[in-house]
Amino acid sequence: xxxxxxxxxxxxxxxxxxxxxxxTNHKDIGTLYxxxxxxxxxxxxxxxxxxxxxxxxxxxxxxxxxxxxQLTTMHALIMIFGAIMPAFVGLANWMIPIMIGAPDMALPRxxxxxxxILPFAFTLLLGTLLMPGGGPAxxxxxxxxxxLQTGTAFPFVIFAVHMMGISSVMGAINIVVTILNLRxxxxxxxxxxLFVWSWFITAYLLIAVMPVLAGAVTMxxxxxxxxxxxxxxxxxxxxxxxxxxFWFFGHPEVYIMILPAFGIVSEILPTFARKPLFGYESMxxxxxxxxxxxxxxxxxxxxxxxxxxAGELFFMFTTMLIAVPTGVKxxxxxxxxxxxxxxxxxxxxxxxxxxxxxxIGGFSGVMCAIVPxxxxxxxxxxVVAHFHYVLVTGxxxxxxxxxxxxxxxxxxxxxxxxxxxWHFWMSTIWVxxxxxxxxxxxxxxxxxxxxxxxxxxxxxxxxxxxxxxxxGASQLIFLYVVISCIRGGAKAPAKVWEGAxxxxxxxxxxxxxxxxxxxxxxxxxxxPYRD
Amino acid sequence: MGFxxxxxxxxAAVLAGLALxxxxxxxxxxxxxxxxxxxxxxxxxxxxxxxxxxxxxxxGIVVFGVMIIALFRFRKxxxxxxxxxxxxxxxxITWTIVPVIILVAMxxxxxxxLVRMADASDPDMSIKITGxxxxxxxxxxxxxxxxxxxxxxxxxxxxxxxxxxDPNSVDHYLRxxxxxxxxxxxxxxxxxxxxxxxxxxxxxxxxGGKTDANPGFVNLYxxxxxxxxxxxxxxxxxxxxxxxxxxxxxxxxxPADYQAWVKAMKAANGKYVSPYDGSLEDNGSPVVFGAxxxxxVMGSPAGAPVPAGTTVSTPVLAKPGVVTxxxxxxxxxxxxxxxxxxxxxxxxVYTQNCAACHMADGKGNPEMGAKAIAxxxxxxxxxxxxxxxxxxxxxxxxxxxxxxSDADLAAVITFERNSFGNHKGDLVKPDDVKAAR
Numbered sequence: 019x020x021x022x023x024x025x026x027x028x029x030x031x032x033x034x035x036x037x038x039x040x041x042t043n044h045k046d047i048g049t050l051y052x053x054x055x056x057x058x059x060x061x062x063x064x065x066x067x068x069x070x071x072x073x074x075x076x077x078x079x080x081x082x083x084x085x086x087x088q089l090t091t092m093h094a095l096i097m098i099f100g101a102i103m104p105a106f107v108g109l110a111n112w113m114i115p116i117m118i119g120a121p122d123m124a125l126p127r128x129x130x131x132x133x134x135i136l137p138f139a140f141t142l143l144l145g146t147l148l149m150p151g152g153g154p155a156x157x158x159x160x161x162x163x164x165x166l167q168t169g170t171a172f173p174f175v176i177f178a179v180h181m182m183g184i185s186s187v188m189g190a191i192n193i194v195v196t197i198l199n200l201r202x203x204x205x206x207x208x209x210x211x212l213f214v215w216s217w218f219i220t221a222y223l224l225i226a227v228m229p230v231l232a233g234a235v236t237m238x239x240x241x242x243x244x245x246x247x248x249x250x251x252x253x254x255x256x257x258x259x260x261x262x263x264f265w266f267f268g269h270p271e272v273y274i275m276i277l278p279a280f281g282i283v284s285e286i287l288p289t290f291a292r293k294p295l296f297g298y299e300s301m302x303x304x305x306x307x308x309x310x311x312x313x314x315x316x317x318x319x320x321x322x323x324x325x326x327x328a329g330e331l332f333f334m335f336t337t338m339l340i341a342v343p344t345g346v347k348x349x350x351x352x353x354x355x356x357x358x359x360x361x362x363x364x365x366x367x368x369x370x371x372x373x374x375x376x377x378i379g380g381f382s383g384v385m386c387a388i389v390p391x392x393x394x395x396x397x398x399x400x401v402v403a404h405f406h407y408v409l410v411t412g413x414x415x416x417x418x419x420x421x422x423x424x425x426x427x428x429x430x431x432x433x434x435x436x437x438x439x440w441h442f443w444m445s446t447i448w449v450x451x452x453x454x455x456x457x458x459x460x461x462x463x464x465x466x467x468x469x470x471x472x473x474x475x476x477x478x479x480x481x482x483x484x485x486x487x488x489x490g491a492s493q494l495i496f497l498y499v500v501i502s503c504i505r506g507g508a509k510a511p512a513k514v515w516e517g518a519x520x521x522x523x524x525x526x527x528x529x530x531x532x533x534x535x536x537x538x539x540x541x542x543x544x545x546p547y548r549d
Numbered sequence: 550m551g552f553x554x555x556x557x558x559x560x561a562a563v564l565a566g567l568a569l570x571x572x573x574x575x576x577x578x579x580x581x582x583x584x585x586x587x588x589x590x591x592x593x594x595x596x597x598x599x600x601x602x603x604x605x606x607x608x609g610i611v612v613f614g615v616m617i618i619a620l621f622r623f624r625k626x627x628x629x630x631x632x633x634x635x636x637x638x639x640x641x642i643t644w645t646i647v648p649v650i651i652l653v654a655m656x657x658x659x660x661x662x663l664v665r666m667a668d669a670s671d672p673d674m675s676i677k678i679t680g681x682x683x684x685x686x687x688x689x690x691x692x693x694x695x696x697x698x699x700x701x702x703x704x705x706x707x708x709x710x711x712x713x714x715d716p717n718s719v720d721h722y723l724r725x726x727x728x729x730x731x732x733x734x735x736x737x738x739x740x741x742x743x744x745x746x747x748x749x750x751x752x753x754x755x756x757g758g759k760t761d762a763n764p765g766f767v768n769l770y771x772x773x774x775x776x777x778x779x780x781x782x783x784x785x786x787x788x789x790x791x792x793x794x795x796x797x798x799x800x801x802x803x804p805a806d807y808q809a810w811v812k813a814m815k816a817a818n819g820k821y822v823s824p825y826d827g828s829l830e831d832n833g834s835p836v837v838f839g840a841x842x843x844x845x846v847m848g849s850p851a852g853a854p855v856p857a858g859t860t861v862s863t864p865v866l867a868k869p870g871v872v873t874x875x876x877x878x879x880x881x882x883x884x885x886x887x888x889x890x891x892x893x894x895x896x897x898v899y900t901q902n903c904a905a906c907h908m909a910d911g912k913g914n915p916e917m918g919a920k921a922i923a924x925x926x927x928x929x930x931x932x933x934x935x936x937x938x939x940x941x942x943x944x945x946x947x948x949x950x951x952x953x954s955d956a957d958l959a960a961v962i963t964f965e966r967n968s969f970g971n972h973k974g975d976l977v978k979p980d981d982v983k984a985a986r
Contacts, residue, residue, distance in 0.1 A: 076717070076722060078711070078712070081710075083790045083791060083793065084790050087787070087790065087792070155790075156787065156789075161748060163746065163747045163748070164748065164787065164788060167945045251765015252765060256766070257748060257763055257764060257765070258763055258766070292631040293632060294635040295635065296635055297637075297641055298635065300636075322758070322760050322761050323761045323763070323768075324742075324763065324768035327663065327667040330663055331660055331663065334656065334660070334663070342649055345645075346641070346645060349612075349644040350641075352612065352615055355616065355620070355623065356615075357629075357632035358629070359625040359630055359631035360619075361625045361626070370620070373616065374613065374616065377613075378609075381605035382605075384601065384604075384605060384652075384655075388598075388659045389663050390590075390597050390659055390757075391597045391598040393666070393760075394754060394757065394758050394759075396758075396759060397750060397752070397786055398752075458581040458582070461581065461582050462581060462754075463754040463782070465752065465783050467792065467793075470716075470794070471793070472722055472723045472724045473716050473722050474580060478580075517631075
């Protein structure tokens with residue numbers, strides 16, 4: 019990528035490798051985050067390929083059950099902390115300063131740190147696979163006492179999680195400070211683009227809950243090595259307490275992975291519908307409500323753990339409430355399309371697929387909220403299908419849409435639209451072949467996290483595996499599109515999309531090294547959602 | 550992948566499509582949907598599941614319908630001009646209120662069912678279920694006996710990595726156990742769930758759900774099975790290496806047949822009586838008489854925590870103390886305890902309980918953190934230390950004192966000290982184990 023823009027001052031940065039190591043530039047760091055996340059996406063994805071290969075037919079053919087458990091655990095940790103979250107932070111780094119008319123992030127040195135912790139954290143985490151006893155095999159949820167049976171890998175996993183947490187919190191602080199301090203004159207909070215809004219709220223969620231995760235894993239560490247009994251009943255502790263603490267982090271974490279996706283979709287749909295976003299303010303309030311609710315629903319991840327009736331009822335009602343603001347968002351997006359003038363470039367296709375498939379994930383979410391029914395769904399493949407619909411066709415599809423949407427802006431080149439469309443259709447078809455049958459498997463009685471299964475589940479597992487292999491292979495098209503777009507292509511204009519509004523389209527493609535060195539005039543950004 | 554498989558795949562795809570389109574795959578319910586089941590709870594759960602599912606299908610038809618119409622009607626390529634409207638307070642209020650009403654309509658019946666499910670009071674009988682890595686223990690608190698239930702041998706052999714055995718050739722592959730739980734129909738049975746090591750979850754789809762078995766705590770769940778039959782389920786909470794290999798089988802019998810089985814069990818001198826044909830098992834792990842009390846079972850210090858919100862009464866027929874196997878089967882008289890007997894029995898116990906981690910050749914499995922027994926300091930050191938280690942466990946190694954009888958432990962320890970290249974030559978006696986407890 020080239021960032022040459024010769025009319026710009028202060029471009030005295032090292033070149034070559036040291037440029038990337040020492041960079042404090044929001045675009046460089048955004049690029050690093052995005053490339054790192056792409057690498058992790060393929061590593062986590064390769065684990066999923068082995069998982070689906072082992073599950074292709076009954077019987078153990080490829081890996082030992084212990085290795086299988088390590089793969090499911092690592093697949094989740096890598097995808098959540100290594101792929102989805104860094105991708106969103108990368109998008110935030112690249113786009114937030116530009117979208118609010120700032121020259122850079124508010125805390126550039128911390129920005130450098132928050133990225134450069136990640137490669138070390140994930141080297142540590144992936145390195146555990148080579149240790150005696152292998153990597154963590156107790157699931158990404160790390161429930162004790164099982165997690166305490168981890169061998170040499172145990173403290174390394176804990177420290178890797180700590181490092182990821184520190185990185186996330188630093189990134190989040192930076193985003194909050196940037197948004198509060200560096201907005202263009204007259205850009206009040208309720209005039210910010212929705213992507214900025216959704217990240218603003220997400221950043222607060224991160225600051226609130228990452229320390230909770232750090233506390234939970236530290237208690238695991240002291241239980242194992244320092245004789246404490248936080249989670250050991252024989253010492254007066256309670257293993258279920260870990261689950262409460264973990265999910266107090268974990269549920270907001272789920273929204274950390276979806277709220278920025280909401281923001282992205284709210285940017286893409288109006289552009290390709292050539293129509294302002296419908297219900298801007300209620301969209302902002304809906305994101306805020308979802309964020310608030312995320313703190314009072316955590317125990318719906320553990321309905322079968324043996325909670326008192328009052329607890330089960332409380333968490334059932336609060337969980338069902340989430341459907342309301344989420345529904346508001348889906349309805350507003352639909353109203354945005356209504357009477358628009360639609361075109362279907364690749365970013366729009368991904369945003370539309372998000373709209374349909376995330377809604378399916380929402381439906382299974384409502385089903386899981388019904389506690390008596392959840393006594394069947396809990397820990398079954400139904401739940402696996404549910405969260406992959408919201409995380410793959412939700413979060414990951416939104417990220418891919420965002421990449422296609424802004425790639426010409428970042429690189430100054432148009433991507434290959436034909437290849438992009440192939441990537442979209444292959445992904446969308448096979449992701450459904452992959453995950454839709456898993457609903458039926460779960461309902462029919464297949465537990466999750468098992469390396470082998472009774473023979474009556476064979477057909478649907480084969481179908482799911484075939485979908486999995488082809489979905490995985492489809493991502494190579496994505497890799498091709500991204501690389502070829504970085505290397506060259508038709509020159510992209512400043513305003514890449516006909517219907518695009520917002521400040522990013524007022525800078526050339528690629529933008530100058532320091533985005534807005536003087537605050538943009540309110541005239542030129544107007545209100546992106548109020549024509 | 551033969552023709553048969555392809556045909557099955559096609560059938561699965563068609564049925565999956567049908568299920569999506571029509572809302573329920575009635576034709577092959579058990580393969581694609583939650584079972585209706587055989588308990589009052591499972592019927593209610595099934596009803597709720599289908600109700601919410603139909604709500605989702607209905608809402609989906611409306612929402613997706615509007616989206617699809619928009620995608621076809623408002624295309625730029627068809628000359629659509631974009632309108633510029635961007636909000637409507639009326640619409641925002643409507644699509645906030647309407648979902649709330651629908652959710653309330655779902656929540657009321659769900660809450661009612663939940664209240665009924667939570668009421669485990671006044672049971673006709675209680676069975677304590679303890680999860681272990683990787684088997685279940687069923688403790689008949691009224692009748693005072695207990696036994697372990699683990700994956701059937703045929704499934705176990707076929708499920709080994711590269712076993713070469715086709716799972717399709719195995720009866721009830723991964724859904725069969727050596728000793729099924731036997732229960733009477735028509736009686737309210739309270740299940741007391743706990744665990745000896747990590748968290749497990751006892752899932753019987755036909756009984757309407759699952760409940761976690763947490764170490765150090767007792768969870769309550771109740772069932773009332775209406776029809777005699779054989780029902781199959783599995784552990785649903787990740788519990789380590791063989792998590793996918795600890796199924797549950799429950800045989801429900803009419804009360805009269807059930808009583809006959811209980812009587813036969815009591816008369817069988819510690820052998821397990823098959824609920825299928827009444828045959829006696831000749832060399833499984835023994836049925837243990839003299840059930841333990843709540844606190845013994847918990848293995849916790851005095852004042853063991855009782856879970857909040859549950860009403861756990863100390864089970865009847867509680868007899869504190871160590872689990873004592875019946876003399877006839879598990880503890881041969883002192884005279885009969887010689888090296889040959891111990892080695893023989895020890896090999897059997899080892900294969901059943903230890904080989905999964907320490908491997909058949911005693912070389913251990915570093916992937917699991919299972920140390921080698923061959924040449925180990927413990928197996929070649931003082932016998933008492935060896936006994937204590939096996940009794941109490943350490944880290945990944947379970948505390949076998951809670952699981953195996955004195956005789957089994959004496960046998961397996963003798964076996965370990967005199968196999969895999971270990972030549973201690975000493976014979977551990979059941980009394981040594983008893984003394985070391």
